[in-house]
Amino acid sequence: MTSTTRQKILITGASSGLGEGMARRFAAQGRSLALAARRLDNLEALATELRQSADRVAIAQLDVTDLDAVPVTFRALADELGGLDRVVVNAGLGKGAPIGTGKAAANIETVQTNLVGALAQAEAALEIFREQNSGHLVLVSSISGVRGMPKAQAAYSASKAGLTALGQGLQAEFANSPISVSIVAPGYIETDINRGVKTSLMVDTDKGVDAMVAAIEAEKAWAPVPAWPWTPIAAALKYLPGSISRRMI
Secondary structure, eight states: OOGGGOOEEEEESTTSHHHHHHHHHHHHTTOEEEEEESOHHHHHHHHHHHTTTSSEEEEEEOOTTOTTHHHHHHHHHHHHHTSOSEEEEOOOOOOOOOTTSSOHHHHHHHHIIIIIHHHHHHHHHHHHHHHHTOEEEEEEOOGGGTSOOOGGGHHHHHHHHHHHHHHHHHHHHTTTSSEEEEEEEEOSBOSTTTTTOOOTTOBOHHHHHHHHHHHHHHTOSEEEESHHHHHHHHHHHHHSOHHHHTTTO
């Protein structure tokens, strides 16, 4: 199955930011969408708008840290659309504080959302894909997952590194099968998570979403986005000695 036939797409974290942007792009192409997020009012407003161009739009309120709700919600959305061709595990959280400063709750919540919640989504998606013997799982990781980050980014980068490792393991398992797995690693894209970050590497939301959708449609195994400058930066972070990479982060 090629990207052009991935008609039924589920996106989590779809009520804002990158998730909303991807939903808009796929709707404009006439795809069928299953959108899930915590903020039901935002989802309802978005769905009303997207139904003018999408083939179908189904929505569900979902907190991905409610581990029992994830498979139930995924199954209900799949039933409503008549199956799923692609699941984009996008729901994420950017809270965090330097570890050991008395703000453990924020760091734990970040890991629970970005890694444990993502694992629950992968479980639910792949159960459906195994039954269908087809599907495309997309894990939205981060450049921050390439190398451990300090201070307030420590738990976030650890959660994304875990998600990347999960994706790599699944790619090995499903190699040469009708099920494909992509890891998309955004750099600095203007969203609520990055609001307030001052860097010349930041790109606006539209450019970032365009890069993400292009990488997803190409079904790349590993895709830093935008490709420039994040592909060489990711390589540098991965392979340079710590004494040098620490200056970059």
